[in-house]
Amino acid sequence: MKQNNSRLQAVRDAVNRVDLNSFRFWLQLAAFALFVYGGYFAIDLGSRLPLFSCAYNDEGRAAICYLLPLQHQLSQPWPRLFSIASITVITGFLTFVLWFIFLNKGWCGYVCPLGTIQDWITALRRRLGIRYSRYSQSQFAQLTRVKYLLLALMILIPLGIGGGFFSHDMSPPFCLICPARMVLPMFTGDVSQFTIDFSSKTAMIMTAVGISITGLFLVGAFVKKRFFCFFCPMSALHYLISKPALLKLKKDGNKCTRCGDCYRVCDMEIKEIADDVKTVNIMADDCIMCLKCVASCPEEGALKATFAGIPILESTEAGFIKRINKGCSDGK
Amino acid sequence: MLATLSMNGYCQYSPAPGKQLELGGRPGAAMDRAAASGAPAGGGRPEAGNHRSNARSDGMGMHSGGAIWLSDAPPMRGGGSRSGNARGGGMGGMNMGGGYGGRAMKRLWPRAGNDPQKSSFAREDAQASTEILLVTPSSTPEGEPLPAPAESHTGIAFEVPAQGYYRVYLTTRKLQGKILNVCVAKAEVANFGHGGDEEEQARGMQAPRILESAPIEIVRERQPNEKMFFQLKSGDEQPFVILQKGLPLPSARVRFVSHQGWSREAVSDEQGRVSFQVIRDYFPPWGEFQKRFKATYLVIAEANAAESGNYQGQPYTSVRYQATLSGSYQPSPSDYMSYAWGLGIGLLIFLFSGVAVYLYRRRRVKPFVEVRFDEAK
Known part of the structure; x- marks a missing residue:
């Protein structure tokens, strides 16, 4: 059981560090x-x-x-x-x-x-x-x-x-x-x-x-x-029919520091993604669910994408650092 | 001999009294010439696959009453109409009709004449036998019999519950002297809608479109990549296949008549195939132009066979076959669509907005101003 959990965690870690772009x-x-x-x-x-x-x-x-x-x-x-x-x-x-x-x-x-x-x-x-x-x-x-x-x-x-x-x-x-x-x-x-x-x-x-x-x-x-x-x-x-959708974008306002990284990478300029720390289902009507906000968030678990309630991509510090480093090397 | 006999008419229908055709030239004149020369009407026998010249005439062996064909519009109302019906595509093609709300129905009218606009209601001939077959997407390939209309103006009505092609065959047989005349007027109706079962639509598109028991039949070949809502346009090349008992019929004389009555003749090749280019014959004043103007074409195929036998106890020594098929076509998009204007306007907007955005962004750029701090102070 423990081994299974550690394997699952390893998969999750790998997914969370994915090069989303x-x-x-x-x-x-x-x-x-x-x-x-x-x-x-x-x-x-x-x-x-x-x-x-x-x-x-x-x-x-x-x-x-x-x-x-x-x-x-x-x-x-x-x-x-x-x-x-x-x-x-x-x-x-x-x-x-x-x-x-x-x-x-x-x-x-x-x-x-x-x-x-x-x-x-x-x-x-x-x-x-x-x-x-x-x-x-x-x-x-x-x-x-x-x-x-x-x-x-x-x-x-x-x-x-x-x-x-x-x-x-x-x-x-x-x-x-x-x-x-x-x-x-x-x-x-x-x-x-x-x-x-x-x-x-x-x-x-x-x-x-x-x-x-x-x-x-x-x-x-x-x-x-x-x-x-x-x-x-x-x-x-x-947006009008999005309530029952399986894929969700969720935010844990307690973990958000309002650094604004998510807003800066948002192609649709949705400011609520950074400002709103109360709403859990944070998907706005202009959102295209590209999940760049999740990938750019440095706070553990502040933003996550879930499918039928199961987290499939979560913001992590390790993932953030990996992507930042890759972005820097690509920039060179 | 055959040509002379063909003048007498051989179908069980004839034009209704008071609605005689007004074809260009004297009715049957072409046949007179043909009889004199011993060749089919309209001139010498055309070579297989070769078209003959355009002519506004009633020649090529049609009797003076004209061929019997099935139309989805009664006379006088079929002079071209806007196909505003969202339901149903063409049969290159007839569209769906019928009432709203209840069961979908389609009505076809047998008409007599060689000119789509001038053909009148066809009238039943008591001396001939009639058989009407309906082949639906859900019926057997042999089709189901339909009752003959009580009166010609009521037409042949049938339900169209499923999506797909519906084919109606009006077959008449009549003995005239020693010649048995067999006429098959066919209509193919496409019943497709944007809603509904997509599998049913796919089945409807793939279903066979041939009646193997038909004495003679014209099949409109599908265009490459033809889809459910296909509509034939002026300028399109449209092939047809002439079949007899499901097999290709070579050397059949085939005539294509446009909405305005212009016709072109050809002879089917070894595969029973013949092709016509749909001409442009819709020239209204520009203010009255309708891009969905539904013009009707008529295809008439004829063939003679030296077959002998007995029909209703009377002997015959030859059989004369005639098949008809009608459909619709619309003006070609090239008649009213302009690339030059489209690309011109697109390019103009692209350049104008591009320059406007560039200038706007440039105006908002703040010039660099160097600020120096003297740290020594």
């Missing part, structure tokens, strides 16, 4: 290959995935982002939507929730291909020695609401289309303005989304807005870490 880089790369090129290997994980595996990447996708079928379903004519067909909407949403609760917002930090592209653009900027930008706290407070606004519009506009209030040329509204529609198919050589649709005024405006947002996305992701995740309605939807 490298681990994350390779996992993201594998997930990117799976979701952007998996279709070429006949992989199909369905259409209820809680990440931007864009349906417009027609050839390579291994799954479909749930936001597309959700918008399509909601834009059905009302007599159909509010009939037996609503069962498909509900079952679709439940499937999405089941996928989601497995990784919580870890889908954003480790799996989402659009998030990975932003991390790669950030890595490029760092290599070029260009500093990154941060929002002021007042800007942060205002901008963090945008994703909820987009989520509301993403639901209301399709309902309006189904009710005959808006043109079908607006469907699916969020996908038409999502940069993933343009960017992800590009990785399989498909640039067909870089077009303006002149078939109607509505289509023209929607596609022009989509192209413009893609231009802003490329510039924004270059100067601001995870630029788009801040406005992502999928992130807002994630």
Whole structure:
């Protein structure tokens, strides 16, 4: 028994000292290959995935982002939507929730291909020695609401289309303005989304807005870490259903010294991670669960990631020192 | 002899009174010429795999009443429509219809004519026998019989509970002199939705699309990587396979008729295959342009066979086969999508925001000011 415990502790120590950045880089790369090129290997994980595996990447996708079928379903004519067909909407949403609760917002930090592209653009900027930008706290407070606004519009506009209030040329509204529609198919050589649709005024405006947002996305992701995740309605939807998720980010406020390391490494600039010493489940709505905060925390057990209540990564002094030393040697 | 006989019409349906076709040129004129030359209508016999010239005509052996085909729109309402129905893809293709809330239904109308827009309701011919078969994703490959519609305008209605392809075969047989005319009007309806069982959808996509007992059949070949919500577009190359009892039928005369009535003829090759490029024939004023305008195409295949036998106690010495298949196509995206504008706007926003961010950040950089402390003091 004792031997088993010591082995388990040894495994835990090894995990807690892991080079999280490298681990994350390779996992993201594998997930990117799976979701952007998996279709070429006949992989199909369905259409209820809680990440931007864009349906417009027609050839390579291994799954479909749930936001597309959700918008399509909601834009059905009302007599159909509010009939037996609503069962498909509900079952679709439940499937999405089941996928989601497995990784919580870890889908954003480790799996989402659009998030990975932003991390790669950030890595490029760092290599070029260009500093990154941060929002002021007042800007942060205002901008963090945008994703909820987009989520509301993403639901209301399709309902309006189904009710005959808006043109079908607006469907699916969020996908038409999502940069993933343009960017992800590009990785399989498909640039067909870089077009303006002149078939109607509505289509023209929607596609022009989509192209413009893609231009802003490329510039924004270059100067601001995870630029788009801040406005992502999928992130807002994630947060609203995150209670039953298995993966959790927990904080022990008694062990926190409020040194601020976790805040400084946070790509999403979530200040509560450093300031809040009362909340146990510390995951904020903007969090992408990259767990960089856990890796950067020098206090034993102050921050930890748990899966179904079992700690899988915990902040330790030894892990912190190991990662700091590696960071220094990499810096040389 | 055969061409002359074909003028007489051989299907059990004929155009309803008062809704005669108004085809370009005199009905049957092409057949007159064919009869005079001893060749199929429209000119000399085309070589296998070769297309013949475009012509807005009713030639190629169709009788003056025109071919019988199945449409998902009744006459006058089928002149192109916006396919705003979220449920169902194309059959390159017919979309789903039916009421909301209850059981999903689909209705097809037998129509007579060689022009998708001008074909009227087909009317039953008491001298001919009719058989309607429905092949569903859950039925046997041989299909299930459907009752004939009481009146032509009510159409053929059937339920579409499962996702997948539904095929309807309207087969008519009629003896005219010593010739047995066998007509198979086929419709393939795709019933797919964004919700529902994905395994069911996959099964529906993989299910066979051929009726081995069909005397003659046109099968639309799938496009490479065709998915559930495929929609044929103007400009696409669309192959078809002509089958007889499930086997390729070479040398069948095949005609593709576009929504506006433009037609092209070809002869099936050794594999029973024939291919047509869907032309662009939708030119509305730009303000009225609809990118989801659902145009209807019609494919008509014909073949003669020196088969003899008895039909309803009467002998025949040859059989004339005719198959029809209709589907829909939409305007090509290249008609209304612009790369130049897309890339131009994207590049402009990229450069503008890039420069703006650069200048903003540069303005915020505080110039270095050296401060020296004299420690000696």
